Amino acid sequence: xxxxxxxxxxGTDAAPPTNQxxxxxxxxxxxxxxxxxxxxxxxxxxRRQHLIKAYQNNxxxxxxxxxDQIVPDTITHFAETLMELDPTKDLHLxxxxxxxxxxVAVRMARMAQEASARFVLLVPDTAKSAGxxxxxxxxxxxxxxxSDLGPxxxxxxxxxxxxxxxxxxxxxxDGAIAAVNAQPDTFAIQAAxxxxxxxxxxxxxxxxxxRTGDLARxxxxxxxxxxxxxxxxxxxxxxxxxxxxxxxxxxxxxxxEAEAAGLPITRLxxxxxxxxxxxxxxxxxxxxxxxxxxxxxEGARASLILSNDA
Numbered sequence: 001x002x003x004x005x006x007x008x009x010x011g012t013d014a015a016p017p018t019n020q021x022x023x024x025x026x027x028x029x030x031x032x033x034x035x036x037x038x039x040x041x042x043x044x045x046x047r048r049q050h051l052i053k054a055y056q057n058n059x060x061x062x063x064x065x066x067x068d069q070i071v072p073d074t075i076t077h078f079a080e081t082l083m084e085l086d087p088t089k090d091l092h093l094x095x096x097x098x099x100x101x102x103x104v105a106v107r108m109a110r111m112a113q114e115a116s117a118r119f120v121l122l123v124p125d126t127a128k129s130a131g132x133x134x135x136x137x138x139x140x141x142x143x144x145x146x147s148d149l150g151p152x153x154x155x156x157x158x159x160x161x162x163x164x165x166x167x168x169x170x171x172x173x174d175g176a177i178a179a180v181n182a183q184p185d186t187f188a189i190q191a192a193x194x195x196x197x198x199x200x201x202x203x204x205x206x207x208x209x210x211r212t213g214d215l216a217r218x219x220x221x222x223x224x225x226x227x228x229x230x231x232x233x234x235x236x237x238x239x240x241x242x243x244x245x246x247x248x249x250x251x252x253x254x255x256x257e258a259e260a261a262g263l264p265i266t267r268l269x270x271x272x273x274x275x276x277x278x279x280x281x282x283x284x285x286x287x288x289x290x291x292x293x294x295x296x297x298e299g300a301r302a303s304l305i306l307s308n309d310a
Contacts, residue, residue: 045303048284053300055277061090062116067285067296069163069308070100070108070130077297077304078108082115084301091116094281096291099129099155100163102208102215109137109222119223123147124282129155129165132242132253135263136219136234143255144268144275150253151246152216152238154208158197166205173202212243237262 039046052063064081068074085091091112112119112134121127121138128150135141135149143149155163176190213235220226220234241253241261259265268275288294288305295306 044284044288045298045305048281048298049300049303051281051284052298055092055281056300058277059090059092061092061120062086062299063092063094063281064299065094065281065285065296067096067291067294069295070097070104070134072101072104074100074104075107075111077295078111080304081297081299081302082111085115085299087115088117090118090120092120092122094122094124094278095127095131095134096123096125096282096285097127097131098163098292099131099150099153102130102133102152102154102212105130105133106137106215106218106222109134109219113137113222113224122278123149124278126150128250129153133215133219135258136216136238137222138264139223139225140264140266141258142266142268142274142278143258144270145254146270147255148252149242149258151251152212152242153246154205154212156201156205156208158201160195166209169197169202169205170209173197213239216243234262 034042048065052065055061055063062085064078066074066078066081068077082091093112109119118139119137120140120142121135122142123135124144125146126148127135128148129152132149132152141149151167154166156166156169158164158169173194176194180187180190216238217231217235220231220238226234238261241257246253253261255265255267259267268278270279285291285296288296293308295304295308297304
């Protein structure tokens with residue numbers, strides 16, 4: 001496990017060879033100024049960054065990997081991966097997230113647009129809620145059968161519970177109030193079930209949910225090639241499937257549903273060469289361990305992996 005280790009590998013091309021036929025590793029791979037013990041400890045990192053460089057060569061783009069809850073600290077970590085990238089090239093962002101702060105996602109969208117000629121989002125697994133807000137800014141969203149976007153549903157931090165869906169929180173509170181009104185003697189049990197949720201938290205959840213449409217519009221508008229008419233149309237087509245209809249934060253929105261809502265989806269067969277490249281890279285991150293306990297920000301030159309365990 002590499003948790004807690006941070007390494008900038010600028011100028012270091014160290015990586016073991018790959019035997020995957022669909023990858024074309026850059027020639028002249030060297031170990032750089034790396035000691036044997038350092039290399040042994042960081043071998044998985046070198047291999048991942050080698051795969052990233054191979055992908056970049058194959059697609060003439062920059063590739064960045066982000067695996068994390070989207071929170072305020074995400075901005076600085078994401079900025080680190082974008083440092084010194086050529087903004088005349090496309091930026092491919094491999095994203096895996098359960099969601100988080102939609103306001104942060106809008107800032108990430110603007111950063112991605114500024115750092116690239118075209119912003120392409122790769123979704124090997126899930127990009128929920130705030131991840132979906134970020135997807136709204138992309139020129140292209142690459143998905144396959146495993147890919148899942150989700151409702152644009154703000155998440156609220158509740159003490160001792162972590163992030164919870166604003167929509168779920170409001171439904172739970174409204175349900176508890178209705179239950180107490182119907183059966184006053186259930187007040188104690190309802191209060192216990194909602195421990196940690198006060199009036200301020202509830203109002204924050206309501207305000208965040210009311211702002212969902214504005215967040216979506218901001219993300220959509222960050223795509224500079226879209227006209228005002230394009231923006232209005234996409235805001236309307238995504239409203240029902242992404243904001244209004246879903247009853248659960250975990251509702252699945254796959255490639256077909258996202259494409260029907262007007263998003264720029266590229267659906268790849270599972271065995272296509274491009275998807276196999278994406279899947280191999282993703283597999284190396286999945287193998288790091290329970291991803292819910294990690295924050296991962298990695299590119300060809302920058303690498304940050306932190307443990308989120310208490």
